[in-house]
Amino acid sequence: MDKVASALTIAGTDPSGGAGIQADLKVFQEQQVYGMSVITSVVAQNTLGVQDVQHLSIDFIEKQLDAVLTDIQPQAIKTGMIATVDMMKLIANKLTNSDIPYVIDPVMVAKSGDSLMDETSRQVIRNTLIPLATVVTPNIPEAEILVGFEIHHNQDAEKAAKVIVDDLGAKAAVVKGGHLEGEAVDVLYDGVDLHYLKVDRFDTKHTHGTGCTFSAAITAELAKGKSVKDAVVIGKDFITDAIQYPLELGNGHGPTNHWGYRLKGLPGQREANK
Ligand SMILES: Nc1ncnc2c1ncn2[C@@H]1O[C@H](COP(=O)(O)OP(=O)(O)O)[C@@H](O)[C@H]1O
Numbered sequence: 001m002d003k004v005a006s007a008l009t010i011a012g013t014d015p016s017g018g019a020g021i022q023a024d025l026k027v028f029q030e031q032q033v034y035g036m037s038v039i040t041s042v043v044a045q046n047t048l049g050v051q052d053v054q055h056l057s058i059d060f061i062e063k064q065l066d067a068v069l070t071d072i073q074p075q076a077i078k079t080g081m082i083a084t085v086d087m088m089k090l091i092a093n094k095l096t097n098s099d100i101p102y103v104i105d106p107v108m109v110a111k112s113g114d115s116l117m118d119e120t121s122r123q124v125i126r127n128t129l130i131p132l133a134t135v136v137t138p139n140i141p142e143a144e145i146l147v148g149f150e151i152h153h154n155q156d157a158e159k160a161a162k163v164i165v166d167d168l169g170a171k172a173a174v175v176k177g178g179h180l181e182g183e184a185v186d187v188l189y190d191g192v193d194l195h196y197l198k199v200d201r202f203d204t205k206h207t208h209g210t211g212c213t214f215s216a217a218i219t220a221e222l223a224k225g226k227s228v229k230d231a232v233v234i235g236k237d238f239i240t241d242a243i244q245y246p247l248e249l250g251n252g253h254g255p256t257n258h259w260g261y262r263l264k265g266l267p268g269q270r271e272a273n274k
């Protein structure tokens with residue numbers, strides 16, 4: 001293995017830097033993991049919403065994947081915005097029989113309400129990519145689509161995490177509670193045990209890219225060789241700090257602070273970033 005851990009994100013872009021490829025690479029860098037990226041779709045978006053999307057051709061996505069995978073072997077891979085069935089089939093082909101830890105953030109809809117995955121793909125991801133996953137990290141609406149029932153409280157989230165592992169074939173699932181009321185509770189099921197990751201909810205509108213940031217932090221830790229549970233616990237700390245110390249950027253849902261965790265224990269900077 002190379003001396004430095006490396007991770008690959010396969011996803012769409014966010015020119016405003018809070019979500020997608022840009023967020024993933026910032027997180028990898030913060031976690032001291034060498035970051036690489038394959039772009040699936042170029043998205044015109046900002047903190048207010050998505051203005052337009054252009055998907056790259058399957059042929060060109062494949063060329064990017066081959067360029068990376070034949071040269072620098074990542075120790076973990078993450079997928080984010082995979083908008084079409086053909087993209088899913090291509091990635092499934094490349095990752096079948098691979099033993100590289102694989103994190104799926106099954107991105108379907110942005111916080112602004114704009115769709116990032118077509119309707120057919122929302123059903124197809126279940127059979128193509130989910131069975132290959134080391135960890136799947138759906139938010140509540142995404143988990144509802146994957147499992148086919150509504151999620152209103154933590155017990156429903158537990159049930160959904162179990163279905164994603166026991167019925168859909170992922171090795172582990174974290175159903176994120178950002179969209180529920182009360183504490184921000186995520187439910188991790190690893191095929192054996194259930195774990196609750198709880199933090200007080202911060203009263204903030206700066207939550208653009210929370211899901212991307214969380215799943216990228218988990219990917220970085222898996223690349224370093226951490227267990228799924230340890231990677232998810234560290235990822236939760238990372239996203240909590242990123243939400244806690246907002247940057248107050250943009251006119252809508254601003255980005256999280258990808259260096260937020262560095263401000264812990266530095267009271268002067270902590271105050272300055274409140
Ligand atoms: N206001 C908040 N305060 C604290 N944690 C939050 C808040 N909103 C989301 N989170 C956490 O951020 C992570 C991403 O969750 P979520 O926002 O549900 O994902 P997504 O961005 O995919 O919709 C989860 O760990 C969730 O618990």
Ligand SMILES: Cc1ncc(COP(=O)(O)OP(=O)(O)O)c(N)n1
Pocket residue numbers: 011012013014019020021043045080081107109110111112116207208209210211212213253
């Ligand atoms: C290119 C791209 N990928 C994913 C998202 C969604 O990111 P997420 O972390 O779920 O945060 P919100 O956008 O929902 O705030 C995205 N917007 N763009």
